[in-house]
Amino acid sequence: MENTQFRLAARPVGLPKDSDWQITKEPVRELADGEVLVKTLYLSLDPAMRGWMNDAKSYIRPVGIGEVMRAGGLGEVVASRSPRFAVGDRIGGGFGVQQYWIGAADDRHAGLHKVDTRLAPATTWLNTLGMPGMTAYFGLLEVGQPKAGETVVVSGAAGAVGQTVGQVAKQLGCRVVGIAGGQEKCDFVVKELGFDACIDYKGGDVRAGLKEHCPNGVDVYFDNVGGDILDIVLTRINLKARIVICGAISQYNNTTAVKGPANYLSLLVNRARMEGMVVFDYADRYHVAVAALGKWLQEGKIKSREDVVQGIEKFPEALTMLFEGKNFGKLVLQIA
């Protein structure tokens, strides 16, 4: 059995390019005692992956040159020498960009866990019930702390995290305004996901859009993009507003310095708060979020939208889609 892998060949400058990857093929080795062999079915493609490719101190160590690229995924156990998992189990974990993963069933780093694909389709377990959903749920509730009647704005609204942020905020009784790139995404967010409004940052004026759609100002801003949009939202925040810094996708491929929010003194004027979050901090309470989100999904109150690209060979191209805003919903790479 042959295992195709994407390894990091070089640290990218700007947007990752083909030569930053090395494709290797190696035979699948025998299992040792306590190990499992997982066949990757789907991989989660996330903006955060870009950060993992840099040699910089962060919340997680960088992927080493020559290492298989880190990625979360969903797979099927095809061989097991551990009592924890049986052949046929569907499990989630950090499988990396490769067709097969072998390792100890109790490898804390890989974080293997069974998922019940009768409750929700496999791709949902990489989206609303996976890392993006956890990020949205805890980032919004714990850091954003929205109250019913408040206005919540979320950028990257049609993306994996943004779609769940907005839908959860609606369930909490907030006015929800998304920011997304393009009319199609905006229509989806409003008509399919039930946001109150969506501002197309590519086709329109974000400043004017906020004025129109947030007549009472912004109480919570969940920021996935950074850059100019963060700066504009800062001019519209209310007293005691909370800004959740979840990401800054507009800045990840910068070859110059990150653009700092020039309007950050709006935090002073408005006694407002800007706070960063990393989903791993909430790992011991993921089950709480899965229960809440799972219930809303089953009741049809929220939706999980994935954009599935086929084939491991499409990995570099698919990753680029994220930074060019080409994905529509959570981007998933189907491996098998």
Place this chain on the structure above:
Amino acid sequence: MENTQFRLAARPVGLPKDSDWQITKEPVRELADGEVLVKTLYLSLDPAMRGWMNDAKSYIRPVGIGEVMRAGGLGEVVASRSPRFAVGDRIGGGFGVQQYWIGAADDRHAGLHKVDTRLAPATTWLNTLGMPGMTAYFGLLEVGQPKAGETVVVSGAAGAVGQTVGQVAKQLGCRVVGIAGGQEKCDFVVKELGFDACIDYKGGDVRAGLKEHCPNGVDVYFDNVGGDILDIVLTRINLKARIVICGAISQYNNTTAVKGPANYLSLLVNRARMEGMVVFDYADRYHVAVAALGKWLQEGKIKSREDVVQGIEKFPEALTMLFEGKNFGKLVLQIA
């Protein structure tokens, strides 16, 4: 009786210049019922005054063109038609840059209140027991939330707010590192005020200084200056650090855009928080801070250092000192 006044003649571009002021002299009018006449003794000069001169939405309305420049001060009641204050009372309030203030004793806007100059000298009531002290106390305790053993860094350390921030943090059992301009200020902060260390941003490398003096990283950063120093401190913060945005004196006279903190994504990596504060929010608890700070002052545990400039005619020049870092401690203008 003649009243000399400084009125705002034009909205300054960059550093305020002489032509931005109009000096008027008008006779002191008769008192109406309920009014008092206050002779200004001292005026508080604060970096925030620069913001009040701009025609921009902020936490307080801008000073109008032709209006007496807003300023807090300490004065003596020289005539009274109100039972609230008697001739001879020392009172604090928003008297403006003028020799005499006339108004209703219960004018909420002016916020008149008696001060006891037997407890502390008049200038201390404009510093540690006045607005800067209140800002330091509530900003540090409520927003910074330092715990014993943590490292607190404060910029503008020899300034009015900074000196009290550092001294209070020491009382709480924190390691305290100041940032100030010049060796003389640094020596004062360490030797007189008892900070653990002080980094001279004019004579040295702030990055190296933080590495040396904050071996365990930064837990609380109380920022009075903004700009490059904020950006450098962001690279040294700990997990769950708190950054208090009190001011950004380095940016107030910018004629180009404010420099946003390019390293703000350190908030994400460190799950840290940046929060603005405005002292007026704590007005109903000033007495708590006055009691605590007054006790420490009387016990000799903290000091109040003022830099007194003589004469109302020196107002424009003295205001400029603030932005050129020439004052040493709280800057006070002695009027009479």
